[in-house]
Amino acid sequence: xxxxxxxxxxxxxxxxxxxxxxxxxxxxxxxxxxxxxxxxxxxxxxxxxxxxxxxxxxxxxxxxxxxxxxxxxxxxxxxxxxxxxxxxxxxxxxxxxxxxxxxxxxxxxxxxxxxxxxxxxxxxxxxxxxxxxxxxxxxxxxxxxxxxxxxxxxxxxxxxxxxxxxxxxxxxxxxxxxxxxxxxxxxxxxxxxxxxxxxxxxxxxxxxxxxxxxxxxxxxxxxxxxxxxxxxxxxxxxxxxxxxxxxxxxxxxxxxxxxxxxxxxxxxxxxxxxxxxxxxxxxxxxxxx
Amino acid sequence: xxxxxxxxxxxxxxxxxxxxxxxxxxxxxxxxxxxxxxxxxxxxxxxxxxxxxxxxxxxxxxxxxxxxxxxxxxxxxxxxxxxxxxxxxxxxxxxxxxxxxxxxxxxxxxxxxxxxxxxxxxxxxxxxxxxxxxxxxxxxxxxxxxxxxxxxxxxxxxxxxxxxxxxxxxxxxxxxxxxxxxxxxxxxxxxxxxxxxxxxxxxxxxxxxxxxxxxxxxxxxxxxxxxxxxxxxxxxxxxxxxxxxxxxxxxxxxxxxxxxxxxxxxxxxxxxxxxxx
Numbered sequence: 001x002x003x004x005x006x007x008x009x010x011x012x013x014x015x016x017x018x019x020x021x022x023x024x025x026x027x028x029x030x031x032x033x034x035x036x037x038x039x040x041x042x043x044x045x046x047x048x049x050x051x052x053x054x055x056x057x058x059x060x061x062x063x064x065x066x067x068x069x070x071x072x073x074x075x076x077x078x079x080x081x082x083x084x085x086x087x088x089x090x091x092x093x094x095x096x097x098x099x100x101x102x103x104x105x106x107x108x109x110x111x112x113x114x115x116x117x118x119x120x121x122x123x124x125x126x127x128x129x130x131x132x133x134x135x136x137x138x139x140x141x142x143x144x145x146x147x148x149x150x151x152x153x154x155x156x157x158x159x160x161x162x163x164x165x166x167x168x169x170x171x172x173x174x175x176x177x178x179x180x181x182x183x184x185x186x187x188x189x190x191x192x193x194x195x196x197x198x199x200x201x202x203x204x205x206x207x208x209x210x211x212x213x214x215x216x217x218x219x220x221x222x223x224x225x226x227x228x229x230x231x232x233x234x235x236x237x238x239x240x241x242x243x244x245x246x247x248x249x250x251x252x253x254x255x256x257x258x259x260x261x262x263x264x265x266x267x268x269x270x271x272x273x274x275x276x277x278x279x280x281x282x283x284x285x286x287x288x289x
Numbered sequence: 290x291x292x293x294x295x296x297x298x299x300x301x302x303x304x305x306x307x308x309x310x311x312x313x314x315x316x317x318x319x320x321x322x323x324x325x326x327x328x329x330x331x332x333x334x335x336x337x338x339x340x341x342x343x344x345x346x347x348x349x350x351x352x353x354x355x356x357x358x359x360x361x362x363x364x365x366x367x368x369x370x371x372x373x374x375x376x377x378x379x380x381x382x383x384x385x386x387x388x389x390x391x392x393x394x395x396x397x398x399x400x401x402x403x404x405x406x407x408x409x410x411x412x413x414x415x416x417x418x419x420x421x422x423x424x425x426x427x428x429x430x431x432x433x434x435x436x437x438x439x440x441x442x443x444x445x446x447x448x449x450x451x452x453x454x455x456x457x458x459x460x461x462x463x464x465x466x467x468x469x470x471x472x473x474x475x476x477x478x479x480x481x482x483x484x485x486x487x488x489x490x491x492x493x494x495x496x497x498x499x500x501x502x503x504x505x506x507x508x509x510x511x512x513x514x515x516x517x518x519x520x521x522x523x524x525x526x527x528x529x530x531x532x533x534x535x536x537x538x539x540x541x542x543x544x545x546x547x548x549x550x551x552x553x554x555x556x557x558x559x560x561x562x563x564x565x566x
Contacts, residue, residue, distance in 0.1 A: 007465045011380030012392070015373055015440070018432040019399065026407035026414060033410065040413070087304060094554040095297055102552040103545070104305035107312055110540040112494030114512045115533040118519055119315050122526055130314045162311060166438065169551055176555045215400055222405040226496055230516060244405045251409040252501065260409050268406050275401075 033261040040257035052262045062263065064238035065246040066270070068153065069221060072242060073274060076157045076220045081213055084164040088171025089201060102172070109165025117230035120159040121146075124231075146232055149239035156227050156240055160220070167212045174208040175201070210282055214275050221271055243267045315537065318530035319343070342531035349521065349528070354507060355514035356535075362427050362510055363492045369431035370439070370488035371481060377434060378443025379469045382450065393444070396437040404497070412501055426502040427495065427510075435491045439484050442560065446480035447473055449561035479550045480560045486547035490540045511536060 034052055038045035056062060091102050108116070123131050124145040132142030143151045178201065186196050202209070225244040228234060234241035234249070243263065251260035313333075320338040323345070346352050381389055415426045434440050450473050458468045474481065496512040503509055509517065515532050522528055553559035 008380045008383035008388075011376050011383065011465070011469070014432075015377040015380075015434065018373070018429075021414075022411060022429050022433055023399070023402060023407055026410035027402070029410035029413065030406070033413070040409075040416075090304065091301055093297075095301075097298075098301075098554065099548060099552050101301040101305045103548045104309045106544070106548070106552060107541065108308055110490045110537070110544045111312070111315075111533075112490075112496070112512055112515075112536045112540065114494075114496045114515050115315075115536040116311070118515060118529050118533050119311055121519075122318055122530065123311065123314060130310075162308065169556065172552070173556045176557065211397065218401050218403050222403045225405070230519070247405060247408065251412070257409060257413070264406055264409060267403070271403060 030261045030264050033258050034265055036258045038258040038261075039255040040251060041255055045258065048258075052259050055259060056262055056266070061238060061241065061246065062266075065241045065243050068239060068241055069224075069243045069267075069270070071153055072157065072224055073217060073220050075154070076160050076224070077213065077216050079157060079161050080164050080216055080220070081167065081209075083161055084167030084212065084216075085171050085205075085209060087164075088168050089175060089197070092172050092175040102168075105168060106165040108162035109168075111163070113226040114230055116159060116163065117227045120155070120227070121231060124155045124158075147236060149237050152232055152236060152239050156224060156231060159227055159231070160224065167216065170208060170212060171205070174205055178204050210278075213278055217274050217278065218271055221267065221274075243270070312537070312541075315530050315533050318526055319534045321527040321530075323525065323527055342527035343535075345528055346518075346531055346535070350514055350518055351507070352514070352535075355509050355511040358508060359493060359511040362424055362495075363489060365424070366428055366431040366492040367485055367488045369428060370435050370492070371485050373432060374434040374439040374443050374484050374488075375474065375477075375481065376469070377440045378447050379473055381440070381444040382447035382473070383455075383465075389444075393441065396440060400437045408497075408501065415502065421502055422504045422508065423502075424508075427492075427498050430491070430495070430498065431488070435488055439487060442484060443477065443480055445557065446477035446560045450476050477561060483547050483550050483560060486543050486551075489543050493540055494536075 033045065035047055035049060036045035037048045037051070087105050091098060091105065111119070123129050126132055126142060126144045126147070129145075131145075135142045145155045146152045182200055182204075183196060186200055191199065221242075222244050224240075224242045225248065228240045228242050228245045229248070232240045234245050244267070247260050247263050247267065250256035250263060317333070317335050319342055320335040320340070321342070322337055322339050323341055381392055384392060411426075411429070412421075415421055415429075420426055454472060455468060458472050459465075463471070494512060495510070496516075499510045499513045500516075503513060506517075515536055518532050519529060550556065550559045
């Protein structure tokens with residue numbers, strides 16, 4: 001079987017080529033284009049040095065955009081993670097009809113982004129949307145949701161709290177791989193459900209949870225494009241002008257291709273910074289032992 | 290005993306209801322008559338259900354053109370996705386364990402690259418290649434197996450094919466492609482179904498790529514058509530909800546085929562053939 005490694009690489013080759021051409025080369029091109037005056041319309045970009053960087057430092061829309069993105073990550077990642085992990089653990093145990101409960105939780109994930117966004121335009125409608133009417137049932141006057149900067153951001157997070165299927169399935173599978181004997185032993189020692197969750201399940205799942213948190217940070221920074229584009233288009237008062245929306249505007253609407261490339265690099269740096277903070281916290285709190 | 294019952298069934302049922310609620314409101318909203326004033330109280334069941342909104346859809350937009358375009362893209366992209374994911378997953382299976390571990394770490398790292406990071410420059414590459422306003426760029430995610438997640442799913446499933454079987458097939462003179470197609474793939478049919486279903490929901494729902502690359506209206510896929518409908522009739526809720534139901538229904542139907550595997554009591558063993566299912 002000495003030829004096996006070579007064969008393995010042959011099977012991996014198409015994917016490797018696709019990754020190189022569709023991810024690595026474009027990612028590197030960002031760096032090249034960021035120093036030019038390319039508009040996306042002509043064929044010959046000119047090198048302009050740090051002109052785009054100067055523009056970046058003096059851009060108040062970008063400050064709004066950064067604020068919106070960071071607020072969104074700070075709220076959406078914990079909400080989505082707690083939902084995915086909580087529901088995964090709640091519904092992992094076999095029980096009659098268990099699969100149907102899980103199916104119900106997964107269903108919002110299969111709704112196409114646009115359809116979910118259009119649906120939430122209806123759900124968040126201040127006058128006759130179901131959400132305000134539900135609030136009405138408990139005597140609350142309701143919110144104006146997408147018309148107000150803060151509630152608009154909360155509305156987007158609320159919508160993204162539903163499509164959590166990927167993390168949910170990963171937690172289901174990971175929980176299943178934990179050793180049942182440990183739980184029997186813990187029960188014999190008089191460790192109740194809460195103790196089992198705190199002392200066994202969460203520490204054992206820690207690597208998976210860290211991966212999910214990091215993955216969700218990145219997903220959250222980019223998947224908010226469709227909801228923000230369809231629900232609010234960056235309004236009101238730039239409250240939902242998340243970085244991907246701003247990049248889209250620059251590159252595809254305002255012919256600011258080079259400037260968009262530079263903001264893309266900034267988005268990658270922001271993502272890397274947020275993830276670094278997460279990993280530092282993981283180390284500080286000794287989550288991974 | 291009562292507490293146990295609450296924990297095992299009542300709480301999960303409540304959670305299930307919360308997550309099913311958006312879909313429910315979508316369907317109920319689509320069944321409202323058009324002229325009726327919007328409801329002022331919560332409407333759990335439609336007052337006078339009618340399919341009028343669905344009949345008006347094809348009158349207001351080229352519904353069937355959009356659906357046919359979407360179907361064409363899905364018919365091309367899903368097989369490509371399954372092919373790339375399964376080839377790559379089988380390649381990982383053949384690597385030595387240390388090399389496999391390194392590659393899997395590499396895939397996990399790839400899972401972390403945001404798509405946004407390559408929007409602009411990937412568009413530029415396709416523009417220079419003259420592929421804008423064709424369906425070629427929509428196949429780009431398929432060539433990347435949609436997500437490293439799907440590759441990992443295959444890699445796990447192929448892990449269940451014993452070394453001895455691979456060796457035996459090789460000794461009998463089968464080429465590696467034959468081993469992959471005739472020996473390995475039949476053992477991971479549940480994984481193929483799961484990957485195909487996840488690929489279908491991705492490509493059917495894909496909004497960003499068509500938005501970036503498709504400019505002529507007659508090439509729009511359905512998600513773009515839905516946005517077009519929203520721009521045209523921003524307050525015609527029964528109509529918009531009917532549009533959403535049509536966008537969602539294929540995904541729900543297809544997903545129900547795969548829930549037996551993905552949401553199994555033990556999903557990892559269900560992916561391999563003959564696992565409890």
